Amino acid sequence: MTAFARSEYRTVVVGAGIVGLFTAYHLARAGAGPVLVVDRGYLSQGGSGRNGGGVRQQWETRATIRLARESVAAYRSFGREFGYNPWFRQGGYLFLADSEADLARLRAVHDVVASEGLASRVLDADGVARLVDGLAPHAVVGGTFLASDGVLYPFPAVWGVYEAARRLGVEVALGADVGGVTVRDGRVAGVTTTAGAVATPTVVNAAGGWSGALSRAAGLAVPNVATRHEILVTEPMKPFLDPMVVRVSDGLYFSQSMRGELVGGLTVPHPPGTAAGTPSSTAFLVAMARALAGLVPRLSAVSVLRAWSGFFDDTPDGFPVVGEDPRLPGFVHANGFGGHGFMLAPAAGRRVARCVLGEATDLDPLLFSPGRFLGPARATTAERLQLG
Template structure:
């Protein structure tokens, strides 16, 4: 990206050092710079967006089960819809909707409750019949399908284009991007961070923002702060070009298995969360994983099970114990802020979270109450109800 710069040395001091140049880091940088915050440095150990934000397509939705995640998703979705004007970039947003396929009365009841909450927050989701689900997505088999939940406002976009759009705008506003620069230590004094050590020099700073994704636990550890984030590999695959072309379908998820699929260029994209995937930073794509997906869709979308694929991709989820994000200010080091642990929901919440990090830095009241997302909730025993582990 044009904003990436390999530094022989980093700036000697900064008002804000953001650790992590994925979508959360560049969103935070953009929102700070837009407000006139000077001397912001983003430190990234690789290229911008080289971690979880590098995935080929990211879902954007407001279909969640609790008001806080609904608000973050809905606010971010509006920001993505406005992205061509602010900050000014085409992110290939496609409002195809999200379709959850439900195979039990219990699932249908839970989703009906969630749809009621969503509707109360102006999200146009609705419960639909199996026949309607098949009309929206002709690949779906209605056998054994009890109901479905659909929101036409949701869809998907290109995370790489979002990272570039935010980063280019932030760079124009004066943000420094130090790529291929690794954080090696964090100095503290009393209740404050005083400096960030990198392999290209030391940056004295007034505030640190950790947006390091799956690596946030390590960054927090350098400052003596517990950020309970574990890395978990997730894999996806692409079909070969389809003839005739695939119909335009929603982002479709079989809720029972977590198998999902949607349009991707001239074919389809397949994904599924392997429940037996061990923790770790391995991002090797293993074609054998595809058999899990095929087994899951043979009954729910049988035509997909026989489609040929041309390759795939593996990346990392940053997972917390309750599958909800960590957003807030450290109670131990008052100038250490964090936004991490999104458990697969980071891309779709990034615009709203960038605003929140800006407001925390400026001492403003954020657009939503993020106190339930404090990293201290696990020590206090006040975990949030876990969100379903889907994209």
């Protein structure tokens, strides 16, 4: 006996975060059931309930820009498709440079983004000051801005996809930990969980920061590394800021929510891995307070309401891992989204579903396939704009 409705599924998705849910939703829409999504925790326990809600199309590579652009379109129509409003607010993303070297880097990003037909702009210091009320004098030399980037509330997005997937017949089992992947005749045959074992020919590893552990439990060496990142929310203030602001030099990012709170983070170093759980640290609060108050001095008087942390699932080249593992037929990766899985999930989930169904995708295997990490390194491209 298991806690699941069936003993066998066509696909088992491990992880009920935004990536796993979008994947299950697209599988169900394609009529490829039965699909089981298993999560050891509650909905939004992983990164999908702990992020800054940023959705941007300013990236260094065309491959990421195109996925992000498709996701922007998906979040714009999300309310109509899913019946939940994620409050996607396109106030733009403003990248700040406080040195000429960083501005040169942003100019190069702008050139790629603009050549993709997006209306990115390079700003001088005055142009930046017009977008950030109260900016400290001489804090920046310039920046770039794309008005169609934006911010959303992650929770209604997760709930919307969850409800829609369930309406289409996807079974979502929360509180069941997948401990292992059963292999028979060299391919996936099922999973073992704390709620019992199920048979399946296909497992999707959408386990976020724990994806490396799941792959390794299936006998697969992968380079994914979980890194802990902290974030906070302040008391509400009168609206003063439209864009998400990101500083290149230290990764400081913040946006103002529609309730007036500032939501933002800054990377302080933590040992890799998930062992420490998700606490917040005084070091982060101090670094964040200094950075914010230095950039917008009047924010030094604002109180922090709450701070928390979550895991990025990082890959060596900054691209996610999407596709079947060549070493284990039936084991499909949907992971390695770093600090940007929420903004890529609508586009990625669609493609993961196609991989599960054995259909071709437009993803360059040199950039996205799990096989790119096997054998001699081939791709020279990397997605390095891992900020905000």
